[in-house]
């Protein structure tokens with residue numbers, strides 16, 4: 639059975655709304671190396687401890703949710719998955735910007 643929810647967290651962006659610094663190549667596993675690092679463009683904090691903890695909590699939540707779905711066998715449509723776009727702004731709050739059900743192309 640596939641995971642009901644997968645989180646695809648990557649990239650680091652500046653929290654400063656008037657700054658466009660964004661590095662999509664940063665992996666979530668490497669976020670700890672970005673903790674409290676200044677933005678190379680404007681000097682603002684790129685990843686606050688609150689946001690870092692938010693991400694860790696989200697990952698823990700995802701694995702908990704998937705464990706629950708597995709245990710309770712909530713039926714899922716085979717081709718459907720939930721795609722959520724998340725935003726963080728330095729406060730530690732992880733905000734759902736959009737949640738939609740998308741059809742997944744099956745390779746066969």
Ligand SMILES: [Zn+2]
Pocket residue numbers: 652653654657658659677678679680681682
């Ligand atoms: Zn910046």
